Amino acid sequence: MRRIQDLAILGAPPLFPEPLHVGRPNLPDRDQLLARIGEVLDRRWLTNDGPCVRELEERVSAFLDVRHCVAMCNGTVALEIAIRAAGLSGEVIVPSLTFVATAHALQWQQITPVFCDVDPRTHNLDVARVEELITPRTTGIIGVHLWGRPCDVEGLERVARRRDLVVLYDAAHAFGCSHRGRMIGSFGHGEVLSFHATKVFNTLEGGALVTNDDALAGRARLMRNFGFEGYDAVGYIGTNGKMNEISAATGLAGLECLDDFVAANRRNHERYRRGLAGVPGITVLRYDDAERCNYQYVVSEVEERLTGIGRDRLVEVLWAENVMARRYFYPGCHAMEPYRSYFPHARLLLPETERLAARLMTLPTGTAVDEATVDRVCELVRFVVANGAEVERAVARVRARALDMP
Numbered sequence: 555m556r557r558i559q560d561l562a563i564l565g566a567p568p569l570f571p572e573p574l575h576v577g578r579p580n581l582p583d584r585d586q587l588l589a590r591i592g593e594v595l596d597r598r599w600l601t602n603d604g605p606c607v608r609e610l611e612e613r614v615s616a617f618l619d620v621r622h623c624v625a626m627c628n629g630t631v632a633l634e635i636a637i638r639a640a641g642l643s644g645e646v647i648v649p650s651l652t653f654v655a656t657a658h659a660l661q662w663q664q665i666t667p668v669f670c671d672v673d674p675r676t677h678n679l680d681v682a683r684v685e686e687l688i689t690p691r692t693t694g695i696i697g698v699h700l701w702g703r704p705c706d707v708e709g710l711e712r713v714a715r716r717r718d719l720v721v722l723y724d725a726a727h728a729f730g731c732s733h734r735g736r737m738i739g740s741f742g743h744g745e746v747l748s749f750h751a752t753k754v755f756n757t758l759e760g761g762a763l764v765t766n767d768d769a770l771a772g773r774a775r776l777m778r779n780f781g782f783e784g785y786d787a788v789g790y791i792g793t794n795g796k797m798n799e800i801s802a803a804t805g806l807a808g809l810e811c812l813d814d815f816v817a818a819n820r821r822n823h824e825r826y827r828r829g830l831a832g833v834p835g836i837t838v839l840r841y842d843d844a845e846r847c848n849y850q851y852v853v854s855e856v857e858e859r860l861t862g863i864g865r866d867r868l869v870e871v872l873w874a875e876n877v878m879a880r881r882y883f884y885p886g887c888h889a890m891e892p893y894r895s896y897f898p899h900a901r902l903l904l905p906e907t908e909r910l911a912a913r914l915m916t917l918p919t920g921t922a923v924d925e926a927t928v929d930r931v932c933e934l935v936r937f938v939v940a941n942g943a944e945v946e947r948a949v950a951r952v953r954a955r956a957l958d959m960p
């Protein structure tokens with residue numbers, strides 16, 4: 555890419571023939587996966603606490619060094635069940651800079667998500683702000699380990715102990731990550747994982763509650779299966795949160811390859827960091843290499859004052875080239891319905907969330923993205939930023955011309 559007119563946003567062909575997605579699924583070894591699926595079919599035991607689900611639960615518990623893993627059909631239902639099984643009600647403090655499922659899982663059961671601002675360095679809940687939001691109606695805190703980087707778990711748990719609150723974590727991003735040498739999964743009263751197709755490790759759709767709390771795990775297990783305590787005996791309200799056997803089989807095959815998935819992510823992350831080093835206004839977020847990280851998210855901050863081109867325009871330019879960069883998590887839950895209507899002034903309490911939501915850009919990685927591709931994406935970003943103001947003007951000219959057309 556040498557000339558501005560070669561940009562696809564101005565009408566040239568795209569740099570990549572096929573879309574490069576953020577979170578294109580990592581696939582396990584095909585033969586292993588098909589062998590496991592064959593066994594499921596041979597058994598004709600497709601769901602309802604089957605042997606693959608049980609084995610996956612055991613493997614995940616052992617990997618995370620946590621007593622219980624309750625596998626579920628997805629992370630959102632796992633959150634809903636965890637929230638209900640933990641007895642949350644009234645108000646629960648959550649970040650707004652997260653996937654909307656974190657807030658929905660509360661609102662779905664008439665619990666008010668109280669949006670809290672984040673620490674601009676970590677992108678996770680700011681403990682001092684959390685404390686300010688506690689009211690007599692507050693029953694808990696849900697921290698989100700955003701991008702797999704741990705929350706300030708010591709700070710949150712100190713506040714929770716003092717104020718007698720439940721702490722859950724949305725660890726949807728954090729499978730295979732550690733904090734101070736301890737795997738994420740055993741912090742707080744419980745943690746919720748997502749094994750969605752876009753995550754570092756997937757079961758097609760899936761998720762789990764992991765916890766050291768025997769009673770919480772027991773309630774979640776019953777709630778996942780309609781509340782059945784035995785044949786024809788229902789103890790309390792439940793739902794259908796069960797994971798099926800094909801998903802669990804996919805997970806078992808995927809666990810064998812997890813190290814390879816993480817290695818590909820780490821390689822790409824390093825390559826992006828090197829490839830974008832020194833680009834004014836673009837900062838790629840770092841992970842703590844002393845901990846276990848899954849490197850699943852290549853998150854950058856775009857500072858328009860230095861790039862000369864806004865984050866949104868940069869994303870538009872990349873999309874035109876088939877680089878499907880994402881604005882995770884724009885605009886923040888507080889700016890989406892129904893929360894925008896419920897809390898019209900929430901943004902005033904969320905300056906860091908608003909600032910980050912306007913600047914963050916996540917780039918494609920995973921096993922489907924190789925080093926040469928990362929290099930080309932970096933080269934493209936370098937070129938666009940080097941010519942930021944001019945690209946903005948050229949796009950404006952082309953758009954104005956299009957409007958003039960009869």
Ligand SMILES: Cc1ncc(COP(=O)(O)O)c(C=O)c1O
Nearest residue numbers: 628629630653655726748749750
């Ligand atoms: C932070 C966060 N929480 C919750 C979820 C919901 O998980 P699932 O898609 O498995 O329902 C996701 C993503 O999908 C997420 O990114």
